Amino acid sequence: MNYRMAKVIVDVPSRETDRPFDYLIPESMAGWIEVGSRVGVPFGRRTVQGFVVSLHEQPEMDRSRMKAIQELLDMTPPLPPDLVELAEWMSRKYACSLISALQAMIPAALKGKAERYIRVTDADGEGLSEEGSTDASDSLYPLPRLVTPEEEEILAFVRASDTVTMTQLGARYPEAASLIKDMLARGVLTESQAIKDKVRKKTVKTVAAAVSGQAAQEALASFGPQARRQKEVLEFLLELSLPLSLQEVLSTLQVTAGTVKKLVEKGFAVIEDVEVFRDPYQGRRFQRSEPLTRTPEQEQVYHRLTESLDAERHEVFLLHGVTGSGKTEVYLQTIECCIASGRQAIVLVPEISLTPQMVERFKGRFGAKVAVMHSRLSTGERYDEWRKIREGRVEVAIGARSAIFAPFNRLGLIVMDEEHETSYKQEETPKYHARDVAVMRARQHGAAVILGSATPSLESYHAARSGGGDYGEFAPVLLEMKQRPSGSQLPGVQIVDMREELKEGNRSMFSRALHQGIAARLERGEQTVLLLNRRGYSTFVMCRTCGYVAGCPDCDISLTYHQKSNNLRCHYCGYAEVAPSVCPECGSEHIRYFGTGTQRVEGELAKLFPGIRVIRMDVDTTSEKGAHEKLLQAFREKKGDVLLGTQMVAKGLDFPDVTLVGVIAADTALNFPDFRSAEKTFQLLTQVAGRAGRHQLPGEVFIQSYMPEHYSIVHASGHDYLSFVREELKTRKTLHYPPYSRLILVTLSHEKLPLLLRMAENFAGDLRVKAQRQGWFGSLDRFAPAALDILGPVASPIPRIKNRYRFQCMVKYRGELDAVGLVRETAAATLDQLRDAMLQISIDVDPQMLM
DNA sequence: CACTACATAAAT
DNA sequence: TTTATGTAGTGC
Numbered sequence A: 001m002n003y004r005m006a007k008v009i010v011d012v013p014s015r016e017t018d019r020p021f022d023y024l025i026p027e028s029m030a031g032w033i034e035v036g037s038r039v040g041v042p043f044g045r046r047t048v049q050g051f052v053v054s055l056h057e058q059p060e061m062d063r064s065r066m067k068a069i070q071e072l073l074d075m076t077p078p079l080p081p082d083l084v085e086l087a088e089w090m091s092r093k094y095a096c097s098l099i100s101a102l103q104a105m106i107p108a109a110l111k112g113k114a115e116r117y118i119r120v121t122d123a124d125g126e127g128l129s130e131e132g133s134t135d136a137s138d139s140l141y142p143l144p145r146l147v148t149p150e151e152e153e154i155l156a157f158v159r160a161s162d163t164v165t166m167t168q169l170g171a172r173y174p175e176a177a178s179l180i181k182d183m184l185a186r187g188v189l190t191e192s193q194a195i196k197d198k199v200r201k202k203t204v205k206t207v208a209a210a211v212s213g214q215a216a217q218e219a220l221a222s223f224g225p226q227a228r229r230q231k232e233v234l235e236f237l238l239e240l241s242l243p244l245s246l247q248e249v250l251s252t253l254q255v256t257a258g259t260v261k262k263l264v265e266k267g268f269a270v271i272e273d274v275e276v277f278r279d280p281y282q283g284r285r286f287q288r289s290e291p292l293t294r295t296p297e298q299e300q301v302y303h304r305l306t307e308s309l310d311a312e313r314h315e316v317f318l319l320h321g322v323t324g325s326g327k328t329e330v331y332l333q334t335i336e337c338c339i340a341s342g343r344q345a346i347v348l349v350p351e352i353s354l355t356p357q358m359v360e361r362f363k364g365r366f367g368a369k370v371a372v373m374h375s376r377l378s379t380g381e382r383y384d385e386w387r388k389i390r391e392g393r394v395e396v397a398i399g400a401r402s403a404i405f406a407p408f409n410r411l412g413l414i415v416m417d418e419e420h421e422t423s424y425k426q427e428e429t430p431k432y433h434a435r436d437v438a439v440m441r442a443r444q445h446g447a448a449v450i451l452g453s454a455t456p457s458l459e460s461y462h463a464a465r466s467g468g469g470d471y472g473e474f475a476p477v478l479l480e481m482k483q484r485p486s487g488s489q490l491p492g493v494q495i496v497d498m499r500e501e502l503k504e505g506n507r508s509m510f511s512r513a514l515h516q517g518i519a520a521r522l523e524r525g526e527q528t529v530l531l532l533n534r535r536g537y538s539t540f541v542m543c544r545t546c547g548y549v550a551g552c553p554d555c556d557i558s559l560t561y562h563q564k565s566n567n568l569r570c571h572y573c574g575y576a577e578v579a580p581s582v583c584p585e586c587g588s589e590h591i592r593y594f595g596t597g598t599q600r601v602e603g604e605l606a607k608l609f610p611g612i613r614v615i616r617m618d619v620d621t622t623s624e625k626g627a628h629e630k631l632l633q634a635f636r637e638k639k640g641d642v643l644l645g646t647q648m649v650a651k652g653l654d655f656p657d658v659t660l661v662g663v664i665a666a667d668t669a670l671n672f673p674d675f676r677s678a679e680k681t682f683q684l685l686t687q688v689a690g691r692a693g694r695h696q697l698p699g700e701v702f703i704q705s706y707m708p709e710h711y712s713i714v715h716a717s718g719h720d721y722l723s724f725v726r727e728e729l730k731t732r733k734t735l736h737y738p739p740y741s742r743l744i745l746v747t748l749s750h751e752k753l754p755l756l757l758r759m760a761e762n763f764a765g766d767l768r769v770k771a772q773r774q775g776w777f778g779s780l781d782r783f784a785p786a787a788l789d790i791l792g793p794v795a796s797p798i799p800r801i802k803n804r805y806r807f808q809c810m811v812k813y814r815g816e817l818d819a820v821g822l823v824r825e826t827a828a829a830t831l832d833q834l835r836d837a838m839l840q841i842s843i844d845v846d847p848q849m850l851m
Numbered sequence B: 001c002a003c004t005a006c007a008t009a010a011a012t
Numbered sequence C: 001t002t003t004a005t006g007t008a009g010t011g012c
Helices: A081-093 A098-104 A149-160 A166-172 A174-186 A213-222 A225-240 A246-253 A257-265 A296-310 A327-340 A356-369 A379-390 A401-405 A434-445 A458-466 A498-503 A512-524 A597-608 A627-636 A677-689 A711-717 A721-735 A753-773 A819-834
Strands: A003-010 A021-024 A038-043 A046-058 A113-120 A189-196 A203-209 A269-275 A315-321 A344-348 A370-373 A396-399 A411-417 A448-453 A477-481 A492-497 A527-531 A541-543 A560-562 A567-569 A576-578 A591-593 A614-617 A642-645 A658-663 A700-705 A742-750 A787-801 A804-814 A840-845
Touching (some): A003 A038, A021 A038, A046 A081, A046 A098, A046 A189, A081 A098, A081 A434, A113 A149, A113 A166, A149 A166, A149 A174, A149 A189, A166 A174, A174 A189, A203 A225, A203 A246, A225 A246, A225 A257, A246 A257, A257 A269, A296 A315, A296 A327, A296 A448, A315 A327, A315 A458, A327 A344, A327 A356, A327 A448, A344 A401, A344 A434, A356 A370, A356 A627, A370 A379, A396 A401, A401 A434, A434 A448, A458 A477, A458 A721, A492 A498, A492 A512, A512 A527, A512 A658, A512 A700, A597 A614, A597 A642, A614 A627, A658 A677, A677 A700, A677 A711, A677 A721, A700 A711, A711 A721, A742 A819, A753 A787, A753 A819, A804 A819, A819 A840
Parallel strands (some): A315 A448, A315 A477, A344 A396, A344 A411, A370 A396, A527 A642, A527 A658, A614 A642
Antiparallel strands (some): A003 A021, A038 A046, A113 A189, A203 A269, A541 A591, A560 A567, A567 A576, A742 A804, A742 A840, A787 A804
16 A cells, blocks of 8 residues: 655754654545645644655555644645755755745745644544544543532633634633643643644635526616615616625615625625735826837847747846946847746845835836735735745735745746845844855746846956856856946046044034035035945944943943934844933933934934935934835935935935035944945945936035045046956955855854853864865965865854854854854754754855854 | 752753 | 753742
């Protein structure tokens, strides 16, 4: 006899359970269980959710040790087989568990948890029939029926409804926890478990006429004068002869639900629940847009891209186009070509809630064929957008990082806009980079990838130039666009040396040039964008008498002041306290709240330009849903003279009347201990400079800096990407940083510092020995084709988070080594050695933030 | 002895 | 991660 069985990855996040478990497939589910199915399985003493990763037939097996799948959770598997395969690749590439990779691919709504349901055991000793397998011989022992009044009350409560969850029961009888446990143990109560999803499919009640023709006429005739309203409703339904939403019928005809119900009772109408999709953009109109005529430059690029699409080749393109060169239009037209051939497209943007204009353009061009996914959607909305993709109702998905997992079945194109953005790297497990996942996914589908940017990451650019090189698993084809279709020039950029300003007695945060520039715009009725590089401008609280700085008790970091709620919060662990009015150390009243950097700038602006209208965009003003769009809309409608903000004002905005861009302090990021700080600074400055003068009016940009001769600032002011890259690559090469090496950041953490230090040393030592045993050279300096070097352990830049000390090792390597595998193996060995759950080791492959 | 707190093993 | 089980320590 052959048994069907499935290998299942269970939702239990531990190293020991990170492997497939075998389950029997019950006869009833035989045709339904597929690779990618989501199932509920018995695991230990409970039921957990899991994903089927493969199916097998086995002739003989030890069935006694194998349990059966308990429930199938969806009609269609939420994961197509290619995504299951991709998850396996991710778990290797990023040293993460398979379940975390699988979980990242589906909406949170489908992360079900088991619910415990309680019933009163039947008289014959059985719970309500489970799969009907009642075997009388099982109940040999009569149940003890000595029931106390308290127990009787609980039994009555449970009997009263057919589904009582453990949670409900616990809430109703908070004192009786052990009694209930006892009743379960004695078999008076019976428990069963089932997976319950986070959200339900939304339904709307609809009404339709249940009669027609002759029968309808008879029905209408049957209403007496008492039933005038019912007759009206039926007439209305017959006239439209479609199912209508109940709500709508009630409000249009001004009748009550009771009237309709009567009709249903008489059999003249039917009420049905119909599934609907929650629409995050309900009621919004999007201006239809037609393809623009391509410039010769765009034409060349478009031709190359569509040629690749037509051949259904897997190719990666790096589209390097200056700001305003019309990259988006090229994306739109290429996507059009893709969907015309019956394949689907994914568009990734850094953080979609920050770029509403992008959504507008896609909705305007493709209308209902687009699903939008971003972090500001509710769980339900997100689920519904995802279902539109899974059910093939849309052909384009646009969204942030996680949209790379959009479950299309014939993927033709993946576009990644602003490919250099760090937000494409997920900082939580699984710590994947959407760019690498995109390339892998495209490879699976024979699809094309477009990586677009005005300032490509050095990794991508170097890979394109060198045909793969040290870094790349992929070698993109370089495509360039150097002109703006509008014909407008890139704005003139002036660097302002703030040291000079200070020397000449200007202690304000505005240079004289910028000050005059703003004044001139105010006069002319034009607009200004001001960027404050937030890094470096913290929002801490300091006592001016004793120098006390409010810090988090569990993390080595200062607390951030939030004006709105007047409290101090920790960035890392969420700790919050009420902002003190006197210094807790010395009692002095000279305790100062340095608001967010932007608040200070706003204050100064108001002082310098009385009556100036400032629209401020920062974490405080954009926390509410839709706040971004509102603020930007207000600025577009010229309800503000100045748009002041952090990084978020630098990206993808396009306002015709902005003729001045000012960067308050360009170099705050340069002082960060991060080898990418020059690159980040260059990218930010170039981006923000591109915001000015995009249309008829010419633009002007002022970059204020204390390091005006730094190459990232100089080249940004000249819009000179190539010179910047040349210089930056030189530095990277000397220091053996990406793209001339790859990095793995390993962070170990524990409450106890000495123990942690010892384990970190163990780990690093062990890894060194293992690398040497593999024959990998110990240093990158020796021009070896393959080499691996371990730096550290050293204390992490933030040495303590949530009361856990942190030490890190940086693994630098070059060549085709399975360094990740080795690191993972070593980490496992270190953990096994200590067998202390408090020790955590986090592995970050290709880290973007070196914290 | 009853109870709690904490460590440990196992999960198909 | 959750759950059950074992072990050492506490109080009466």
